[in-house]
Each structure stands twice: as C-alpha cells, then as structure tokens.
Amino acid sequence: MTDKTTLLIVDDDEDVLTAARLLLRRHFGRVITQTDPGKIPELMAAEAIDVFLLDMNFAIGRNSGKEGLHWLGDIRQRDPNAVVVLMTAFGDLNTAVAAMREGATDFVLKPWQNDRLIATLRVAADLRHTRAQLSALTAPPPEETMIAGSASMQRVMKMVERVAGTDATVLIRGENGTGKELIAQELHRLSARSDAPMVSVDLGALAESLFESELFGHRRGAFTGADSDRAGRFQAASGGTLFLDEIGNLPLALQTKLLRALENREVTPLGADQEIDVDIRLIAATNQPLEDMVARGEFREDLLYRINTISIELPPLRERLEDLPELARFFAAQAARRYRLPAKEVPAKVLQRLAQWSWPGNIRELSHTMERAVIMGERDALAIEDFDLKSRQVDAAAETLNLEENERRLVQTALQRYEGNVSRAADALGITRAALYRRMEKFDL
Numbered sequence: 001m002t003d004k005t006t007l008l009i010v011d012d013d014e015d016v017l018t019a020a021r022l023l024l025r026r027h028f029g030r031v032i033t034q035t036d037p038g039k040i041p042e043l044m045a046a047e048a049i050d051v052f053l054l055d056m057n058f059a060i061g062r063n064s065g066k067e068g069l070h071w072l073g074d075i076r077q078r079d080p081n082a083v084v085v086l087m088t089a090f091g092d093l094n095t096a097v098a099a100m101r102e103g104a105t106d107f108v109l110k111p112w113q114n115d116r117l118i119a120t121l122r123v124a125a126d127l128r129h130t131r132a133q134l135s136a137l138t139a140p141p142p143e144e145t146m147i148a149g150s151a152s153m154q155r156v157m158k159m160v161e162r163v164a165g166t167d168a169t170v171l172i173r174g175e176n177g178t179g180k181e182l183i184a185q186e187l188h189r190l191s192a193r194s195d196a197p198m199v200s201v202d203l204g205a206l207a208e209s210l211f212e213s214e215l216f217g218h219r220r221g222a223f224t225g226a227d228s229d230r231a232g233r234f235q236a237a238s239g240g241t242l243f244l245d246e247i248g249n250l251p252l253a254l255q256t257k258l259l260r261a262l263e264n265r266e267v268t269p270l271g272a273d274q275e276i277d278v279d280i281r282l283i284a285a286t287n288q289p290l291e292d293m294v295a296r297g298e299f300r301e302d303l304l305y306r307i308n309t310i311s312i313e314l315p316p317l318r319e320r321l322e323d324l325p326e327l328a329r330f331f332a333a334q335a336a337r338r339y340r341l342p343a344k345e346v347p348a349k350v351l352q353r354l355a356q357w358s359w360p361g362n363i364r365e366l367s368h369t370m371e372r373a374v375i376m377g378e379r380d381a382l383a384i385e386d387f388d389l390k391s392r393q394v395d396a397a398a399e400t401l402n403l404e405e406n407e408r409r410l411v412q413t414a415l416q417r418y419e420g421n422v423s424r425a426a427d428a429l430g431i432t433r434a435a436l437y438r439r440m441e442k443f444d445l
C-alpha cells in the first residue's frame, strides 16, 4: 500500500469504528479512530490528518446533527484546508446541506455502501492533496528569521557584519539555545563562501569514538565496520564553512589533530597515508568556559588562541528581555502555521509573566513553550493557563523583590550553611542571636 493518506474517523459507536477501520485500512495509508470528538484538537496537533470522517450525532439519543456541525466548525477553524466528510444515520438532508454550507466536503449515509464510502473518501483525499499543493505554492518561502532588536543583539549583529566577509576563525560563546548556530549561519551567509555549503558537526551529540572519522574521514578497512571510504566533514566543507558546535567536548588528542589541520590546511583520513588539502573557514561554538578548561589542562591553550581570533558572546535571553515580546509572537505565529492552527494573539499580560521566567534553555526553550501553548490554547488569545511554566520557580523569580520573602530565604540559607549553628548563622547575617531567634520563630524555621 503506497497510499499516504491519513484518515481520522470519529464516531461514538465502537462497532462503527471497527467496521470502518477494517474496510478502510486496506485502501488508505493510515486510519486513526476515535470515539471522543473532544480529542480532535489534540489529534490535529499531533498528526497531519488528511481527511476527517465525522459522525453528525454524538450524544446518545440526540439527532440534531449539532455536535457534528460544531466539530466541523472547530476543525475548519484549526485548519482552513481541512477536508471533512460527514456521516449521518438519519438521512437528514437538511443537516447534510447545512454541513456542506459550513464547509464539509461531502457526506455519507449510514449504513454505508462500502464502494461508495471508499470512492467518496478517495475524492476527498485527492482534494486534500490538491489543496496542500496549492498552499505550498502560495506560501512564502521559509527563511531563517533572526530577531535581534535589543541593544546587546544589535552589537552582536554589527560584529557579525564586520567579520563575516573575512576568513577569520570565529568562536561563538553563549548558553544553550541562545542562537549560536543561527549566528554561524548568518556569518556564512554574509561571507564570500556562501555559494559553498556550511557543514555542521555537533560534538555534543556525537559519540566520542566517532569524532575522528566524522571530522577527518576514513579509508575502507580503517576499523571494523569501515566497509568503504568516507569523506570527513572537513572535506565536505571544503570551499565553504565548517561549524563545530560544542567544541569544548573535543578530547585532547583530537584537539591536537584539529590544530594541525587548521594550521596546515590539510587532514589525514583514518587509515590513509596521505594528507588531503582542505580549504575551510572555521566557526566554533561553545557553552563552556574554555579558559577554565585550559587552566585545568582540559583544553589546549594554543587551540583556544587559534580559534578565538574573533569571539562573539551571545547574551542569555534573561539579559535581553527587550527581545522577548517579538520572539514570543514570532514563535506563536510559526507554531500556528506549522500545525495549521488559527493564529493566536499574545497579550501583554502573558508577556509580562513570561518575562519573569529565567529561561535557562533560552530561545529554544521559549520556542518550545510558545509551540506548546499554541497547541493547548483554546481561545483566540493565549492565556497564562496555556503555559506549563514550572509555576513555583516563576513565582520565586516574580517575588525576588519581596523583602520578607528574601529575608526568609536568607535566614534559611544561613542556617543551612552553618548546619543549624545559630551563633554562626547570626554572625553571617550581621544580627544578634536574639534577633535571629525572633526571625526563626516568625518564619517558622
């Protein structure tokens, strides 16, 4: 079966679902069945559904068709291109007509005739594919958008523009998810090498045993499993840019080889006896303090000097909250497009709350947070309840200016640090023992 259509059948009668599933799975790529129409939004968020086959009457004893019409409207609102076929057991032409007016593609009567049902759904699936092709043709081309309105990001972008055109090695520093790879792409895009590829290697995601062959390539038979020659990423990036993410993860022996490759502009694949010339511009990224690693003997000092000719520091999101509103709205719109959901507004109240969170995962975390909220949100505008922010921590961050809360926290920290020794804790806090006892009582510590 090569058909790629995904059908979702929703009917509260298990027997109807079983019969439909048995029949239709022989004709369509994937058949999902569901008794509860309330699950439709969740399913639409999780799966790319091509055709909906939807019952008109859900609650037992009701036959007005209103439930079917309600869900039809809901589906069409979430995905204006959705193709929905309605089923009704009552042959109620009025409801069927109303459904067609509301945007249903077709309707079938229960009990259905197998051939008719298959033919109807086949036409519906074709319609879906045509609509998808049309919207792909009219959709704007995907582009990497960089939001960088804050003063600190403006400084970063100036630096990027200044160094992109040179062949200088650049080290991008910043916490996880601050956009290091996006900056590397921008450096490459603005460089004279932009017609050649930028090849990325994430040294944080790769098994250490694979580093060498991944970077420098190998010859057939160089190790068990090397059953053919393989070019390394250095070679693949030749003429272009090599982006080494998480460079702090490179073991010392390979740091030596990397340094040699950069200095001599040549690499030796594993198992080869001859070097290969490579012409790359290196961009490296790290979230580790490489200077400290040098001090501990974990990172070669000469390699650090070699790679940080230019060093670009990306500030964490919590230090550029001016960018948060635009980023949040951008990711909300992106998620709505991706999941074919209606666009959702991000009210100021929500933005204020988001600004209180510390965003340890930075922009990547914000993007996932917005995506989830857009999927979960049931209204036109996002609400605070749509977010799964670990609320305890948000509250702590929100209340850091609360004097009493801070006093309590300090008293607690002092007592913990001095393992309950009241004299020493009082000393550290700069108050008398009696004053500390009073506070311990007040805060019930």
Ligand SMILES: Nc1ncnc2c1ncn2[C@@H]1O[C@H](COP(=O)(O)OP(=O)(O)OP(=O)(O)O)[C@@H](O)[C@H]1O
Pocket (backbone or CB within 6 Å): 145, 146, 147, 148, 174, 175, 176, 177, 178, 179, 180, 181, 182, 183, 245, 287, 363, 364, 367
């Ligand atoms: N300024 C920005 N504007 C818009 N999107 C951004 C921005 N910065 C980062 N992103 C997006 O956030 C996500 C994380 O960015 P990226 O992968 O570049 O971060 P990173 O610092 O390289 O992460 P890691 O340290 O985990 O490798 C990506 O989806 C990226 O497109």
